[in-house]
Amino acid sequence: MPISTVSESADQSDRLAQAVRAASADRRPLRIVGGDTKAFYGRAVPGDPLDVTGHRGIVAYEPSELVITARAGTPIVDIERLLADHGQMLAFEPPVLGVASTLGGVVASGLAGPRRPFAGGVRDSVLGVTVLNGKAEALRLGGTVFKNVAGFDGFRLMAGALGTLGVLLDVSIRVAPMAAAEVSRSFDVDWTRAREIITGLMRRPLPLSGAAHDGARLHLRVSGAEGAVAAAAAEIGGDASPETFWRDLKDRRLAPLTAPRLWRLSIPRTAIVDDLPGRWLRDWAGGEIWLESDAAAATIRALATAVGGHATLYRGADPDEAVFTPLSGGLLALHRRLKAAFDPAGVFNPGRMYEGL
Amino acid sequence: MLDQFDNSLDPAFPPVDAVTVFARLSAVLPADGLITRIEGMRVYESDGLAAYRGLPLGVALPRDADQVRAVLRVCFDLGVPVVARGAGTGLSGGALPSPGCILLNLSRMSRIIGIDPEARTARVQPGVRNLAISEAAAPHGLFYAPDPSSQLACSIGGNVAENAGGVHCLKYGLTVHNLQAMDIVMIDGETLTLGSDALDCPGYDLMALMTGSEGLLAVVTEITVRLLPAPTHTQVLLAAFADIRQAGEAVAAIIGAGIIPAGLEMMDKLALRAAEEHTHAGYPIDAAAILLCELDGTDGDVGAELRRVAKVCEDAGATQVRLARDEDERRKFWAGRKGAFPAMGRIAPDYYCIDGTIPRRRLPDVLEEIQRLSLEHGLAVANVFHAGDGNLHPLILYDANIDGQIDKAETLGGAILELCVAMGGAITGEHGVGREKINQMCAQFTSAEIETFFAMKAAFDPAGLLNPGKAIPTLARCAEFGAMHVQGGRTAFAHLDRF
Structure with a gap:
């Protein structure tokens, strides 16, 4: 049977859903916070903090399946330690900027380490997510299997979206054997x-x-x-x-x-x-x-x-300074329409990536 | 049973004046670029899933991205649905013409624009054949890794639309893992470049979203793919088992041992016997199942890993473990596997190929359950699959000339797909949903998820003109389909442990 460490007390999906429902109803922005080790990355978000670190635990890990599913608030160091105990690793080598760093933050930031050109990035390893949309619906996009072409790959969009599309509840990631x-x-x-x-x-x-x-x-x-x-x-x-x-x-x-x-x-x-x-x-x-x-x-x-x-x-960007390279008008408009598909009230990390997104 | 072609369950479009559509389109296409006569359109009435047929309003054959843009703009103006088509080898009816659509055939855009051996990339038009890319890259010692079994004929544009896999994706990934950039044209004619020559882009990963979107979001007009250096050594091992459960356990044990084979395929007795008669690959016909395990890399490593795989197979109870003696025998082993589908023609007039994916550890249970379903529905099932990534291809054998057998095959196929979902897998690993598996989408996704897919589509294509009635079922369709499948409140496969 797969390894699992989840407890009911650490299932905070209902609390998170309630917070999202309330925020959407009032059109009140949320700043989604994991370990906050990458708070410097992206533009400032003027919103109420939504702490997801309590929603934690390994949902399922079966080494022979090469996949781990964990709640988004699980510390990434815990995941990497568990994988290492079984001779496996995250292929994209996520930067860990503090012990508080969470799986959700790793996926949302989309940052990858030196192995990136040889083993792929976060988007290449993500197999599926459960994500709360702006209507507080828990959407399961993708799955736990490597080959899965049913439905649009909305789960890959979450890698690097900086939390602007929803609140990640859990993530399934393909893992790789450690080299001998x-x-x-x-x-x-x-x-x-x-x-x-x-x-x-x-x-x-x-x-x-x-x-x-x-x-x-x-x-x-x-x-x-x-x-x-x-x-x-x-x-x-x-x-x-x-x-x-x-x-x-x-x-x-x-x-x-x-x-700095x-x-x-x-x-x-x-x-x-x-x-x-x-x-x-x-x-x-x-x-x-x-x-x-x-x-x-x-x-x-x-x-x-x-x-x-x-x-x-x-x-080190100044508060009013652009962080990411600006998108063309057509691309930015498409980004806005896609965000609205997930987050019609615009409550998830507004402005963290671009102004007005 | 529910008619898959009941179009009243799909999006509807107001009728259009065909004369106006043809006049506008012929103004933007070359003289031979528009087919409107029924005889000329017959060849396009189905894709690789020949059981599903329909005629489009007309067929457009653009030669470049400007013509694609112009065709889309006309269709957008007039509210005409558009179905893009590559080589037409798809197995899920994804390129099946919708009623009243313009079929946008991209096969004339078949130029390899350039290969950059330093950057290890190839820039190609969507109609380029998959294998042609590797052939063009070979002089540089490079290849394009995804290799669907139709690679001789299938187009790279179709591969992008389906997120095509193949025999080697366990190690080298799917299409989505091997793309660098693409140009797309939206339904209103707007052109965007997604991805870049760098490893990431600002903003959302729209290239990943486009890959596998089955022609519902936009039309791809140029693609930059990644190339890999060709491995110096490739070797294949054949392991035979007297019990199919043991073969399934060997698969999990190989992966669990930290070995990622380039390919890991399984065939059951029915499939391997048919393949052996068809291609004389040298398979042991008394085996209940065989595994083919291919490893590639450097000389020493391939040898060392093969010895480990052989040991794992023997420990799992293999009755025979054989290394291909030479390149000739290696090719023979693979020829048997690649010829397994056509070989079915020897034992049944027709077969229906299923494409579900399951977690590897469920393989033995699922194989037993498929056997049970096969007896229950009275149709034989041969199993051929990409065991390494849990991608099953059960082949349901039937005879279309016997009344009711097609329906039986469809019902059995649907039951197998729902079994895959119940086991924590997916209804399609690489063939796509298309028209074929549209009803089973309702088993894999909730209505909130399906509404999200439609909202994502609307962000690209608000009028829903691109490939309507495919890939994402309307909620009306799911209501109809769900009503049929919940019988007395019982769930399917209640006797099996869920994931």
């Missing part, structure tokens, strides 16, 4: 050379699981079966590298990721963006740039959009 072996190597090369190395390696069937440049050195990680990892490590060469590098990168503890005002640029990994105006670190095989910079927002956004990417003011 993992090795990190580092190289004393500049970014131009690092980019060439990464591009070359990624054209071959190597078990890469990390590729980052911290401004001084290139770091590579390979994960997989013993033989493949040993062969790949021998082939790519380089120097030994502390495995703590990847954990510190994932949890945003490396400079410049600790900067921090940009995150997401770009095509083969695009060339040089002359960055500040201190940087490149992750995701070059597809994600962390940038500490006092340059004008327009300048930084232009660097990303010029190559088909976008820039997010990850932390």
Whole structure:
């Protein structure tokens, strides 16, 4: 039988539904709060806090199914520990910015760690959610099985929606086996050379699981079966590298990721963006740039959009400052109509992503 | 029984003047781009689910995105429903023409726009065949991973509409996991780009929403797919079992051991015997079930993991475990599996392929229950499936020339799908809902969920013109269907543990 740790007392779906019903009736905005470890991410929400941390517990975990279902208020560290006990993990390597961090917050923020280009993001791992819509109806979207094409994939929309579409009650996530072996190597090369190395390696069937440049050195990680990892490590060469590098990168503890005002640029990994105006670190095989910079927002956004990417003011935005790259008129209008489909009274985290959404 | 074609349960549209529609459309399409004669439209009256047929008002064959835009704008203006179609290989009637619709055939948009081997992406038009992408990528040592069994013929646009899977998706993911960006045209002609060449985008993940939306939200006119480096070594193992339960348990044990095979397929006795007669794959015909387990990667790893899989199968009670001797035998093993559907033609005139998904651990129970349902309904069922991801393809064998057998097959199929839902699974793993499983949607989703799906559709297509009557049932349909299935307050499958 699957592992389950839920208790009736920790089922707060009725309380949450009542709060949503009341808020919708009065058109009173709610600020949905999990562990609040990512309160800095997105625009400020002027609403009553709706605490979901009490709604917690593992609903079902069966290692041979490669899926875990847990209530949204479950601490992510508890989930990762349980998975590790069974030799499994969350493939997207969520950043954990504090022990209070919850599953719901991880899904709503949609942030993923260094494994993202190789193992997919949050949206790739989510199999289903139960979400309260603005009418306080608990909708079960998706399910617990990997292959499921019945109904629209509304559950994937929840990944990265910053809680603007509903209150997540529980989430089913596909998990991955932990690799039998993992090795990190580092190289004393500049970014131009690092980019060439990464591009070359990624054209071959190597078990890469990390590729980052911290401004001084290139770091590579390979994960997989013993033989493949040993062969790949021998082939790519380089120097030994502390495995703590990847954990510190994932949890945003490396400079410049600790900067009070921090940009995150997401770009095509083969695009060339040089002359960055500040201190940087490149992750995701070059597809994600962390940038500490006092340059004008327009300048930084232009660097990303010029190559088909976008820039997010990850932390430290002024209260009236845009955080995410603005959407075109047509896209923003579609976003508003979709939000209204879930949240007609506009009570869920209004403005956290964009003004008027 | 309930007639699946009872259109009064679906959205209705006011009649339109065909002459006006044709005049407006021919003004925006090339001379050979509009078919309105019945003889010319016959070829489009069904997709891969040939039992469901209907004629459209006309067939539009655009050559580029501008023409798609123009056709949609005309249909939007005049209130004409639109059904998009790729190669027409779908198995759920998703491209079945709705009454009075314009069938938008995208097969002429079949150009591979470019391959970027450094970025490992291919930009393609929607009519490009799935396999053509891998063929074009092969000189760069790359391939496109999702491989539905129709990959020789099916189009990438159709793959996006259905979120197509295939034999290798346990390891490499579904279509949604292998897309980078797409251009879509909305029903009013507005064009949007979803996704990008970066790994994420600002705003909601609309590309994920579009994938698998079965032509109900918008029309895809260009797609950027991700390519993967081709593995250097591939090996397949065949394990035979005297008891199908043991085969099911071996599947869970392989995954539980932390091995993610590139493919993990199961066939039961009826299926493997038919396949063996059809393709001479070398299957042990006295087995109750066989597993095919494919592993790929580097030389050493494939060998080491195969030894672990062999051990797991032996521990589960396998009577025989065989490695394909060489590439030739590997191909033979797969040819038997891929030929399993046509092989059914040897033992029954017709078959009806079901596409439910269940949690892997329920496999033994579900197989026994399917056997029971098969006896109860008096039709044989052969089982072929993607065991690794719990995606069943029970093949119901029947003879359409015997009165009442089609209805019996449909009823049995419906019962199997409801069994999948009761076990915590889904009514469709990869074939889509389309027209075929529209009634079973009412078993999987509540009316609040169905209303949400319609609200999401309305955000894209307020007039509901795109592929009406497919994928999402009206509440009127569910009321009708539900009334039939709740008999005396009893739930189906009360004797089985729920998930």
